[in-house]
Amino acid sequence: MPNAESTPEILYDQYLESTLASVDASEEAAKSVAERLGYDEEETYHIGYAVREAVVNAVVHGNTYSANKRVRLRMERSAGWLEVIVEDEGRGFEESRQADPLARENLLSQSGRGLLIIRAFMDEVDIGRTEAGGTRLRMRKSLPAGG
Amino acid sequence: MSLKLTTRQVGDVVIVDAAGRITLGEGSSAFRDTIKDLVNKGHKKILVNLGEVTYIDSSGIGELVSGYTTVSNAGGQMKLLNLTKRVHDLLQITKLYTVFEVFDDEAKALASF
Numbered sequence: 001m002p003n004a005e006s007t008p009e010i011l012y013d014q015y016l017e018s019t020l021a022s023v024d025a026s027e028e029a030a031k032s033v034a035e036r037l038g039y040d041e042e043e044t045y046h047i048g049y050a051v052r053e054a055v056v057n058a059v060v061h062g063n064t065y066s067a068n069k070r071v072r073l074r075m076e077r078s079a080g081w082l083e084v085i086v087e088d089e090g091r092g093f094e095e096s097r098q099a100d101p102l103a104r105e106n107l108l109s110q111s112g113r114g115l116l117i118i119r120a121f122m123d124e125v126d127i128g129r130t131e132a133g134g135t136r137l138r139m140r141k142s143l144p145a146g147g
Numbered sequence: 148m149s150l151k152l153t154t155r156q157v158g159d160v161v162i163v164d165a166a167g168r169i170t171l172g173e174g175s176s177a178f179r180d181t182i183k184d185l186v187n188k189g190h191k192k193i194l195v196n197l198g199e200v201t202y203i204d205s206s207g208i209g210e211l212v213s214g215y216t217t218v219s220n221a222g223g224q225m226k227l228l229n230l231t232k233r234v235h236d237l238l239q240i241t242k243l244y245t246v247f248e249v250f251d252d253e254a255k256a257l258a259s260f
Contacts, residue, residue, distance in 0.1 A: 020172045045233070053205055056171055102242050108216055110209040113241050117205055120240045 008076040008083070011036075015070040016055070018063035018088075026073050027052040030084065033075050037082060038144045046121035047082070047141060053114040054086040054137050062088025062135050077143065084122075086137045093135040095127055150174035150200075152181050160192040160257050161185055162228070166199035169207030178207070182214035182225070191223030192260040196253070198229030208237060215247065224248075228256050 011033045016022035030051035034044040055071055063069035069089040076083050101112045119125050122139040130136045150167040163181060168174050185193055195214070197203075203211075211227075218225040226248040230238065238244045250256035 023171065049204070052170075056204070056206070060171070107242060107246055108212055110213045111205070113208055114205040117237065117240055 008078040010074070010076050011082075012073065012075040014074075015072050018059045018065050018067070018069050018071060020059070022071060023052055023055050023059060026055040026071075029073070030075065034082070037077065039082075039141075040144070043141070043144065047084075050118045050121045050139060051084055051086070053118050054084070054139070057093075057114055057137070058086050058088035058090075058135065061093070062090030064090070080143055081123075081140045082143055083138065083140045087130050088134045089130075089132065090134050092129050092133050093127060150177050152177060154181070154185070157257055160194055160260055161190045162194045162196055162253070164196045164199070168202040168204075169200060169210065170202065170204045171206035175206045175210040178210045179213060182217055186217055186221045186223065191218070191221065193218055193223065193225045194228050194250075194253075194256050194260075195225060196228040197231065197234055200231065200234060203234055203237060208241060208243065212243065212246070224260060226250065226256060226259065228253060 012029055016026060027048045031044050031048040034047040039047065051073070055073060058071040059065060063071060072085070072087040074085040095115070098115070099106050099109065099112055101109065101116050106112065118139060122141050124140040126138045128136045128138070150165060150169055150173070153164045155162050155164070165178065169178055182193065195211070215225045228250050230249055230251070238247065238249070248259065250259065
């Protein structure tokens with residue numbers, strides 16, 4: 001029989017337009033969820049930041065601002081974790097093809113740091129593909145004590 | 148709060164006081180335009196005061212780097228002043244602390260040019 005420990009609790013699940021307004025809305029939604037789960041101010045900032053960067057990648061690089069494509073943002077609580085999933089309708093993302101933003105020759109690049117910061121702010125980050133071939137970014141952060 | 152940028156000149160250094168959020172969209176483009184405008188007007192010593200910047204995303208960080216490159220390519224220097232802990236942490240994560248000269252005292256920053 002399912003119990004609260006094994007059944008994820010859906011905290012947020014929305015399809016967003018591929019716009020900068022969605023980026024702002026996703027950050028606010030993530031911060032709201034994090035506060036509700038009892039994360040402290042710094043952790044809430046980290047979660048909001050990571051979600052914002054993930055949605056920026058989905059809107060800008062995945063869906064290339066297309067009015068016909070949506071970004072799915074889903075947040076759920078499972079045993080000990082907050083899990084966030086961001087999916088786009090683009091053509092997928094190969095992390096191995098990305099330049100290392102910490103390499104000396106790339107330090108002055110204008111872009112390419114979002115994923116680095118997401119990894120710094122979240123406990124686990126996994127990048128895969130949706131069934132339709134878009135990018136699915138899954139990230140987790142351990143729940144605060146008592147959360 | 149969106150980004151507010153004001154400039155003031157102290158000797159031959161232009162200080163850009165930034166307040167608010169430097170994020171993808173209006174914030175980052177306003178910052179870019181301000182730096183380019185200063186360089187186009189011949190300013191070569193630019194100090195960016197980030198003391199009132201509450202948030203900077205990876206796009207905003209990219210604009211800081213781009214500004215640094217723009218000023219350097221014009222033969223000038225762009226330095227940073229008054230980083231909040233959060234901006235400081237971001238520069239550590241991205242290793243940009245090794246690129247930017249950073250100060251927490253305006254007089255010392257001005258004297259360094």
